[in-house]
Amino acid sequence: MKRLENKVIIITGGNSGIGKATAELFCREGAKVIISGRRAEENQKVVDEITAKGGEIIAIQADVSVAQECEKVIAETIKKYDRIDVLVNNAGIADKHMPITECSETWYDTVCKIDQYSVYYMTKYALKYMEHRGAGSIVNISSIGSQGVAGIAYSAAKSAVNAMTKNIALQYASTAIRCNAVAPGPTPTPLNTPEQIKTFHGEFASLCAKHIDVTLPTASAEDQAEAILFFASDASKAITGQILYVDHGTSLY
Secondary structure (H helix, E strand, O other): OOOOOOOEEEEEOOOOHHHHHHHHHHHHOOOEEEEEEOOHHHHHHHHHHHHHOOOEEEEEEOOOOOHHHHHHHHHHHHHHHOOOOEEEEOOOOOOOOOOOOOOOHHHHHHHHHHHHHHHHHHHHHHHHHHHHHOEEEEEEEOOHHHHOOOOHHHHHHHHHHHHHHHHHHHHOOOOEEEEEEEEEOOOOOHHHOHHHHOOOOHHHHHHHHOOOOOOOOOOOHHHHHHHHHHHHOHHHOOOOOOEEEEOOOHHHO
């Protein structure tokens, strides 16, 4: 039996990297998937690719750093499917390992709006419908950067994601609504290609690397998708408020 048969699932940032891998896996597991992303062309490529393989998926163009855009994603999902079973808050950007002395207020705001506020907005609006049904699973994508081994903005945003995960889980612990997080370690995606890494603050990135074991294997986007699937499925129905690190032990260093 497919593990997500007929579940309606929203994946933010679903047009590349971990989000795309998760959309592909969830469709294979029988879910009805809605991806959101700012790039309409990239959204459509993912939809076409997965649809050609028999998956049920639609895309909603949206910037989830904006509250009204998040409301739109939720509203259009409800209009089409009349429910939300799972929300995967995956949308995010890397912050180029900027230390506090080099990070502008504008850049700090940009990172936090995408990596932190989007989780707040999407979860707040989705919970209205999960409460009505009395069930649901929220899976937030955090990072080992939540431990401070990244730029100031990214570390702050992902730490906030961890705290929100536990806070939401606490609020709904007596119900069938759950909230957990997956915290990826180094994972090859379009956010950290060699070209992107050249734009990072090299000195501070090297300093951060001294506090994690960068010699260990890297996880793949598919590895992260499998961890997200666990929290999305009924296999984890007794689990809430947990942060699962998927990093080959990198952050144990």
